[in-house]
Amino acid sequence: MSKLQPYDNYQPVQYDYISQLPHDWKLLPNMAIFRERIERGHENEELLSVTIGRGIIKQSELEKKDSSTLDKSKYLLVYPGDLVYSMRFRQGASGYSIHKGIVSPACTVLKPKREIEINPRFFFFMFRTGFYKNYVERFAYGIADGQIPLRYVDFKRMYTIVPPLETQNAIVAYLDRKTKQIQDFIAKKQRLIELLEEQKKSITFNLLTKGIDNVNSEPVKDSWLQEKPVHWKVHRGKSMFKIFGGFAPSDLRILNESEYSQLNAISYYKVDDLNNVDGFLLKPSSWRVNSKKLRTTGKGTILLPKRGAAIMTNKVTQCSDSCVFDSNIMGIKVDNSIVHTDYICLWLKTRNLIELADVTTIPQLNNKHIYPLLISLPDLEEQKRILEYLQEKTNHLGRSVSIAMSEIEKAKEYQESLITQVVTGQLKVPMSELRLEGLLDDRIGINTY
Structure with missing residues (x-):
């Protein structure tokens, strides 16, 4: 696919975080787009968590925690298609829900208004951008547990970019596809780093327990050491x-x-x-x-x-x-x-x-x-030889780890930049992306990173 290009026509916009928008896009107050969903008393529903990086997931997917003692009477009900953010919004704790369940009362649940046609996942991408998280700070208040909470009464006064629904759908289809590609790339690099670190650890273990030279060993009464060179x-x-x-x-x-x-x-x-x-x-x-x-x-x-x-x-x-x-x-x-x-x-x-x-x-x-x-x-001289030999053997592994980490950071920066440019109308996603629309329903909510 060819490189994305800007839109043909823009209109000036007098607002803090955006100076222009494509001519048929709008800038609307959040109260025109969302209502706050406040439904309590559903303690038996699935417990959900709003995470940083993974969006909204089932609590059971996290490390096992005993939730039996929690008072869930004030927990908020969430339906598929709702957006949720927590007081850690500024750190990236927001997401689109594909589950029905309940979330902590420290969260805010947003349901789309019926009066306006929107694709909620477009706003999921909007909320995760750095510029929008910075924008939140102007409307957040106080400090709670080190976090800056954003109340709905303040959130609804904020403004959000709203393209035509067809454009939203095309953007969502495009970003679902691109972010999956980027996340797959990052996962492969992270796995590579794990393998390189395991290899480095294995080489280190063998040298620190057996040495460089192939010498006779003797057993040691220790389950971890098991044996050692006879002269050690x-x-x-x-x-x-x-x-x-x-x-x-x-x-x-x-x-x-x-x-x-x-x-x-x-x-x-x-x-x-x-x-x-x-x-x-x-x-x-x-x-x-x-x-x-x-x-x-x-x-x-x-x-x-x-x-x-x-x-x-x-x-x-x-x-x-x-x-x-x-x-x-x-x-x-x-x-x-x-x-x-x-x-x-x-x-x-x-x-x-x-x-x-x-x-x-x-x-x-x-x-x-x-x-x-x-x-x-071994003696100090042999220790020195082992350290030098180990450095020689593992230097290339360390360089490979550094390269992989750099590639991960660049991929994350590219993803952030791409999402920001697309949802703010700096780059135009072609309507041809809607050829994937038949897959869209199945893909919605899967990539809640």
Whole structure:
């Protein structure tokens, strides 16, 4: 199919987020398009969730949660064809429902008005665009649990672009098709990354437990190690490193801008920063520790999560400089007369930390899990050879992961740009897209990313 082109004729529009629209498009207040659906008392209906990224899904598709104790009497009824957004609208929590069910009263349910012909999925695409989510901030109020809620009484005063129904249908058919292609591409790249990481982990495990040279092995009384080269020695964690904890939030206070320079480049790590594929996200510190409790790590201190789901990520990193970190993180200082810090850091990344933790309501990892660990080690010279050999063997895997991640980001940016340009009338979707109209009913709601 040829590249999309702009429309032939535009009309000027005096509004904040748009300066022109195709000549037969309208800009209407939301109260002219939607009504708020407030129907309660349907506790036995399917429980639905409004997610960021996946739209509206059944609660059963998420991690299993016990909802038997929830008071559902105030939950809102949702019908297929409704649009729903939550107080996390600004973060992308909105969607088109293909299910009948109930959602949290923290959500707003929108049903299309019968007086105007619309394709609700067009507005699903509109609401997920960055410009519309930014637009929401002007009408949202207050702060609730860190979120900015948008009440219907304010939402209805907002304006939304409304093309002719035939154009809406063509846009929906086109974006359903294109976003599916993009999501399929992203899924393949994500699977590639998983395979590359598994391969890297396998190579690392073999080198850290068997070494480079093919030498005789002997059994070890440890279910994870199983065996080791005969000339390697087995050490307990307690003999190789010292563990210390981070600071509680009460020990920290926010600095204003004038005090920032007094930090002397001390950096702050926290558990919320575990979204960086290479480890913890390093942030310039905006905190100061109470001077009586001021303790900072030294360069090379190993940090790993010690509480919650973050343990499952196996995010282990080293401080590149002195830093402070919060109480959800464990610091490990290594005895470098026995082992290289890089060696232990890789060893911890390879080990499945969640298997060591106390798993109750919230997984916990502490000294009693790390100190007893058995680690088989060669001498320092052989450790260095293993690290160098490992880098040589896995460099290309790391480059491939970086390329795949870059391609995923570009695909997401392209998808966002494409949706925005199409729903705002910057690019024209040809009516030939309606040849897929026979498939449209089956496709509606499937791609609620």
